Amino acid sequence: MADRTELYDRDESFAVNGRPDRPGRGAHHGSGHGSHLAPFRVPFIDGDKTLAQVTDEVCAPLERKSTLAWKATFAVAFTAMAIGVACVAYQIATGIGTWGLNRTVGWAFDITNFVFWIGIGHAGTLISAILFLFRQRWRTSINRAAEAMTIFAVICAGLFPIIHMGRPWLAYWMLPYPNSRGSLWVNFRSPLLWDVFAISTYFLISLVFWYLGLVPDLATARDRAKSPLRRRLYAIFSLGWNGSTRTWTRYETVYLLLAGLATPLVLSVHTIVSFDFATSVIPGWHTTIFPPYFVAGAVFSGFAMVLTLMIIARKTLRFEEYITVRHIEAMCKIIIVTGGCVALAYGTEFFTAWYSANGYERFVFLNRAMGPFKWAYWTMVGCNVLVPQLLWSKKVRTNVALVFVLSLLINVGMWFERFVIIVTSLSRDYLPSSWSGYSPTLIEIGTLLGSFGLFFTLFLLFCRALPVIAIGEVKGVLGYARGARKGAGQ
Amino acid sequence: MTPRPWGLLARFDRPAELVGAAERAREAGYRRLDAYSPFPIEGLSDALGLRPTRLPLLVFAGGAVGGLAGFGLQVWAMAVDYPLVVDGKPFVSWPSFVPVTFELTVLCAALTTVLGLFALSGLPRPHHPVFGADGFERASRDGFFLAIEAADPLFDANETRDLLTTLGAREVADVAE
Structure with missing residues (x-):
């Protein structure tokens, strides 16, 4: 495992550089160090913690009674989810005529929500897999929660195409199984079927990756549990993990392999989602820029959601020393980069439309910026292109409350991006006689609200039942792993 | 009747001590060794002489x-x-x-x-003898453990315990089968 060795070598320079620059002084401080060093030459977490302290503090939210703030938030999230359930039940009972769709605009809110939620998930995999391969060890404080976010986001996303079927009890028709219709197989040449495979693979792999990361921490929770029921549950799910070196060695190999597999997977998922549009002949959709454009947008929106969740979690669970301002800054920087990719893609689309000299293509893009949905278009540009530029300033990046507001705006902007792509292109067909408008019904808005309710309900339950921070991984980056610090124990 | 011994379990305070102890125990000829820690430790699998996984x-x-x-x-x-x-x-x-x-x-x-x-x-494995040892719950917290199994040909309840103590173990616990 030459790989791990190098990982620790890098860690060594972190240790040699030694004493912390305290928060606020910043990652780029200390130009005297070699340029090969990881961005964090400062400790990954604050407070000079011992191993026992990390265990106690991360497990504390599982062991204390739920706070009033948690109960209040949970009540709101659960109510939102209940509204969503009611809307979906009404829609299934009545038919998808309860939505504002028409012959021209056959996809709108539901597919927007689907693409939005899938995109949110991508940041979790980026943190758990891609940042792992790039040896960004600061990820240890946030990867558990980000992976959980991925799973919950994919659950929300997956619901929308199923609801859109109108007859969700026949969802299994999407799977290739021998049937009594001849066997008439699913159409393997359709991007919508590729979606089925991509999303279900993505969900399974994210779940497995997350669960595997949880096993050692579930063992920690098991060893601390006071009540027999909790102990038993944690014991079952920790699979009898005892921290044996034989298992740890294999576990590290497995983690590396899964990261290597999840990296191309996550890129493929949004690529395939973009194929849903790019392989069609609708102006504004039929373009080769879509796969990279969608992947960048997904990571962009996902990091905004990670920031939203982490800023709430660090405050309410008192994890300010684990999820530090430096973590928030690092995520802001990723947002600047991916936001730049997204802005470039917006510009490129306009250039391509003009340069193609195709009348329909040109019309669609002018219509986006100046037609009936221009309010949505300029909301999107404002939130996705202008807002991230504020993050160039260190003052903004270190102002947690402001970053929180900006992350919400980016979430809004990215939702509108998908809405703009889908609805503006469809509503202006090739034939002016089939042009149409679109506005969502209350049922559709209630369903969107419900998906946020589901997402936050799941996340809040996760915060109460499982260690939100990867205890074992954080311990591994404290510097004890090489025995660099004295007296790990007490 | 006392239960058959599975082996001895020694606790160390620091990862580096555990790695050193594992190396020395192997030099002394012990082969049926394993170590338990709250997070993976560099060099430990080499010290225990484990082969890379297939x-x-x-x-x-x-x-x-x-x-x-x-x-x-x-x-x-x-x-x-x-x-x-x-x-x-x-x-x-x-x-x-x-x-x-x-x-x-x-x-x-x-x-x-x-x-x-x-x-x-061999997961899931609901029970393992080390779980019965006193203080083993620290293996998922801040304890670094080295186990020598009784099945090792060199194992001797007293000599092995002395060796582990000289290697710097804070506590040595008996592990029952």
Whole structure:
């Protein structure tokens, strides 16, 4: 495992550089160090913690009674989810005529929500897999929660195409199984079927990756549990993990392999989602820029959601020393980069439309910026292109409350991006006689609200039942792993 | 009647001490060793003389099977079992089979990885003798443990305990079968 060795070598320079620059002084401080060093030459977490302290503090939210703030938030999230359930039940009972769709605009809110939620998930995999391969060890404080976010986001996303079927009890028709219709197989040449495979693979792999990361921490929770029921549950799910070196060695190999597999997977998922549009002949959709454009947008929106969740979690669970301002800054920087990719893609689309000299293509893009949905278009540009530029300033990046507001705006902007792509292109067909408008019904808005309710309900339950921070991984980056610090124990 | 001993379990305060102790125990000729720690420690598996895992080969095989089976399924379904012209494409329109083939390759490789880990490590394993040892709950907190099994030919309840103490163990506990 030459790989791990190098990982620790890098860690060594972190240790040699030694004493912390305290928060606020910043990652780029200390130009005297070699340029090969990881961005964090400062400790990954604050407070000079011992191993026992990390265990106690991360497990504390599982062991204390739920706070009033948690109960209040949970009540709101659960109510939102209940509204969503009611809307979906009404829609299934009545038919998808309860939505504002028409012959021209056959996809709108539901597919927007689907693409939005899938995109949110991508940041979790980026943190758990891609940042792992790039040896960004600061990820240890946030990867558990980000992976959980991925799973919950994919659950929300997956619901929308199923609801859109109108007859969700026949969802299994999407799977290739021998049937009594001849066997008439699913159409393997359709991007919508590729979606089925991509999303279900993505969900399974994210779940497995997350669960595997949880096993050692579930063992920690098991060893601390006071009540027999909790102990038993944690014991079952920790699979009898005892921290044996034989298992740890294999576990590290497995983690590396899964990261290597999840990296191309996550890129493929949004690529395939973009194929849903790019392989069609609708102006504004039929373009080769879509796969990279969608992947960048997904990571962009996902990091905004990670920031939203982490800023709430660090405050309410008192994890300010684990999820530090430096973590928030690092995520802001990723947002600047991916936001730049997204802005470039917006510009490129306009250039391509003009340069193609195709009348329909040109019309669609002018219509986006100046037609009936221009309010949505300029909301999107404002939130996705202008807002991230504020993050160039260190003052903004270190102002947690402001970053929180900006992350919400980016979430809004990215939702509108998908809405703009889908609805503006469809509503202006090739034939002016089939042009149409679109506005969502209350049922559709209630369903969107419900998906946020589901997402936050799941996340809040996760915060109460499982260690939100990867205890074992954080311990591994404290510097004890090489025995660099004295007296790990007490 | 006292239960049959499984071995001895020594606790160390620091990872470096554990690695050193594991090396010295191996030099002393012990072979049935294992160590337990709250997080992976560099150099420990070398100190215990563990061989690198064969898992990557297994994963390659899993991925290859998934990819070939996925591609095979599509060709068979689209071109052999129920040939149907879609989009005016040939029956074996392989470029449009690439996404599903890719997804199934990754899926099978990743599931092989995890199931392989469980199989090779013998998980789930509800009980293990070390769980019975006093103070072992620290292995998931801040304790670094070295175990020498009674099944080792060199094992002797007193001598082995002395060795572990000289290696710097804070506590040495008996582990019952």
